[in-house]
Amino acid sequence: MKTTTGLxxxxxxxxxxxWKGLKHHIRYPGEFAIFLMLPFLFTFxxxxxxxxxxxxxxxxxxxxxxxxxxxxxxxxxxxxxxMVSWVVIEDVGTGIRDEQIKGTLEQNFLAPxxxxxxxxxLSLTDVVITSALFLIVVGVAVSIVMPAGFLTIIPAFLxxxxxxxxxxxxxxxxxxxxxxxxxxxxxTQIVNLVFATLTGTYYPVTFLPYWVQLIxxxxxxxxxxxxxxxxMLANQALVNLYGSLFVLISLxxxxxxxxxxxxxxxxxxxxxTGEFSKY
Amino acid sequence: xNPVEVTRLxxxxxxxxxxxxxxxxxxxxxxxxIDFSVPExxxxxLLGPNGAGKTTTIKMLCTLITPTSGDALINxxxxxxxxxxxxxxxxxxxxxxxxxxxKLTGQENxxxxxxxxxxxxxxxxxxxxxxxxxxxxxxxxxxxxxxYSTGMRIRxxxxxxxxxxxxxxxxxxxxxxxxxxxSHLIRDIIRDLKQQGHAIILTTHNMEEADLLSDRVAIIDQxxxxxxxxxxxxxxxxxxxxxxxxxxxxxxxxxxxxxQSLSEVSKVALTSSAHPGETELLRVHVEKGKEVLPRxxxxxxxxxxxxxxxxxxxxxxxxxxxxxxxxxxxx
Numbered sequence: 001m002k003t004t005t006g007l008x009x010x011x012x013x014x015x016x017x018x019w020k021g022l023k024h025h026i027r028y029p030g031e032f033a034i035f036l037m038l039p040f041l042f043t044f045x046x047x048x049x050x051x052x053x054x055x056x057x058x059x060x061x062x063x064x065x066x067x068x069x070x071x072x073x074x075x076x077x078x079x080x081x082x083m084v085s086w087v088v089i090e091d092v093g094t095g096i097r098d099e100q101i102k103g104t105l106e107q108n109f110l111a112p113x114x115x116x117x118x119x120x121x122l123s124l125t126d127v128v129i130t131s132a133l134f135l136i137v138v139g140v141a142v143s144i145v146m147p148a149g150f151l152t153i154i155p156a157f158l159x160x161x162x163x164x165x166x167x168x169x170x171x172x173x174x175x176x177x178x179x180x181x182x183x184x185x186x187x188t189q190i191v192n193l194v195f196a197t198l199t200g201t202y203y204p205v206t207f208l209p210y211w212v213q214l215i216x217x218x219x220x221x222x223x224x225x226x227x228x229x230x231x232m233l234a235n236q237a238l239v240n241l242y243g244s245l246f247v248l249i250s251l252x253x254x255x256x257x258x259x260x261x262x263x264x265x266x267x268x269x270x271x272x273t274g275e276f277s278k279y
Numbered sequence: 280x281n282p283v284e285v286t287r288l289x290x291x292x293x294x295x296x297x298x299x300x301x302x303x304x305x306x307x308x309x310x311x312x313i314d315f316s317v318p319e320x321x322x323x324x325l326l327g328p329n330g331a332g333k334t335t336t337i338k339m340l341c342t343l344i345t346p347t348s349g350d351a352l353i354n355x356x357x358x359x360x361x362x363x364x365x366x367x368x369x370x371x372x373x374x375x376x377x378x379x380x381x382k383l384t385g386q387e388n389x390x391x392x393x394x395x396x397x398x399x400x401x402x403x404x405x406x407x408x409x410x411x412x413x414x415x416x417x418x419x420x421x422x423x424x425x426x427y428s429t430g431m432r433i434r435x436x437x438x439x440x441x442x443x444x445x446x447x448x449x450x451x452x453x454x455x456x457x458x459x460x461x462s463h464l465i466r467d468i469i470r471d472l473k474q475q476g477h478a479i480i481l482t483t484h485n486m487e488e489a490d491l492l493s494d495r496v497a498i499i500d501q502x503x504x505x506x507x508x509x510x511x512x513x514x515x516x517x518x519x520x521x522x523x524x525x526x527x528x529x530x531x532x533x534x535x536x537x538x539q540s541l542s543e544v545s546k547v548a549l550t551s552s553a554h555p556g557e558t559e560l561l562r563v564h565v566e567k568g569k570e571v572l573p574r575x576x577x578x579x580x581x582x583x584x585x586x587x588x589x590x591x592x593x594x595x596x597x598x599x600x601x602x603x604x605x606x607x608x609x610x
Binding site for chain 1: 380398400
């Protein structure tokens with residue numbers, strides 16, 4: 001039997017995991033509607049709350065604190081990034097558990113495919129779909145609210161893609177916790193809600209106490225959201241954001257390594273305790 | 280070197296049991312220092328009741344569980360040190376029908392796993408239709424697995440183990456939940472694979488299957504191999520004993536244990552009945568059966584047991600198991 005080796009075998013396995021995921025999504029199409037609606041719903045929720053609190057001066061107060069009057073784009077960027085990062089963390093973290101519940105995890109682990117490829121592959125479909133949905137959501141919002149800035153979506157999207165890499169690292173960490181403790185949604189949902197609070201999803205992180213801002217500084221979404229707003233709402237060029245780009249690249253190098261090391265450690269322990277076949 | 284070499288393989292699970300604040304550590308020895316080897320072209324049966332250590336052994340061999348001590352070599356690769364290489368050299372079918380993606384078709388499932396086993400696209404394109412035809416699923420290849428019957432899912436799961444044409448094949452209860460026709464088909468394929476030179480390990484608690492298929496059988500109980508030989512050699516061991524099979528009502532473990540106290544009786548075990556709940560089946564190993572039979576029947580009648588059928592039978596692997604362990608395979 002002729003087999004592939006090296007990078008080719010990894011790419012072939014990734015492609016197979018991607019298509020498997022895509023076919024599952026197409027056969028359960030309801031999720032697409034949720035992904036498309038959520039950023040708009042959250043944005044309208046925030047707009048409604050802002051109006052209720054700030055009354056007729058709400059937009060003026062908002063501009064004085066954020067430097068922009070374009071509330072819709074400001075909030076929809078936060079919502080859309082949150083949606084994408086939620087999917088990455090949840091899918092890497094819970095993908096393993098979903099396979100375990102389906103009974104297919106051991107079948108994947110029996111194959112000579114590398115664990116790293118499997119972990120990345122498990123969320124690849126959702127990341128691609130959600131990133132495409134991000135483009136649709138932000139694209140629709142920008143076309144309606146500020147059509148002149150449509151092309152700024154491109155550098156903003158590149159920023160998002162860079163920010164996804166460290167998120168995979170955080171996802172690997174949670175995948176390990178899920179293998180050990182089961183109950184995936186306890187971890188991923190709490191973390192995703194905490195991340196939304198800490199990363200400036202709906203307000204500038206400067207509103208937070210200084211010590212909380214230190215934690216925010218360790219989260220990639222903080223930089224992605226802030227820089228997207230600078231690109232799209234303050235016309236900043238990507239090259240001018242080299243400081244946060246440097247931080248994001250550093251996080252992109254460090255987090256996947258740390259997350260994967262933790263996952264492998266827990267996975268080896270799971271081999272000793274026989275956790276993989278426990279539900 | 281044989282394709283499979285198992286040396287002093289052990290697995291102990293350490294768990295904590297009890298209420299939330301009073302957890303007590305507990306050690307369970309699942310596999311207790313087993314040794315065996317499987318040459319090319321042999322079907323090696325692991326026979327034992329549920330919980331005997333068969334599946335733990337298989338899961339250690341296929342690297343899903345890490346051994347506590349000991350090692351096994353698959354085509355010369357250590358399950359402790361060269362796990363990736365071991366996986367490349369194995370075809371594995373684990374028990375159950377939930378080992379497939381139900382929202383994919385039969386063909387899509389095989390394509391997916393072929394990629395995970397790194398088969399190149401041409402090999403996969405040739406191999407998949409060939410395997411689907413082998414198990415009679417070629418006409419249902421485009422049907423979603425959720426619309427398959429249990430038997431079809433198990434046949435597809437079996438096929439998955441053959442995708443990479445590995446020299447060593449592990450089948451964990453391959454015919455469990457299959458109808459007789461499908462079981463027959465799977466057994467025929469396993470025999471063909473043996474003829475092609477594959478080394479095959481088969482776990483089962485079905486003694487007839489172990490007897491029919493295996494060149495050698497290891498009887499495993501409480502993690503230890505109690506006996507290892509060909510089925511005929513194993514049966515020969517109990518041939519000198521007469522085996523009486525008694526079908527009866529009101530028969531229980533306690534009565535069976537008391538019957539064991541009769542001096543002429545060497546082993547007694549309750550086994551699987553064709554009508555569980557209505558009648559029970561008792562196997563009694565005795566010397567000079569015809570002389571002892573009246574005493575046994577009298578004893579049972581005194582214990583209010585209603586006897587419905589009595590027969591002298593040829594020894595099976597279950598009798599070997601009873602003779603070796605004093606218990607039946609259903610325990």
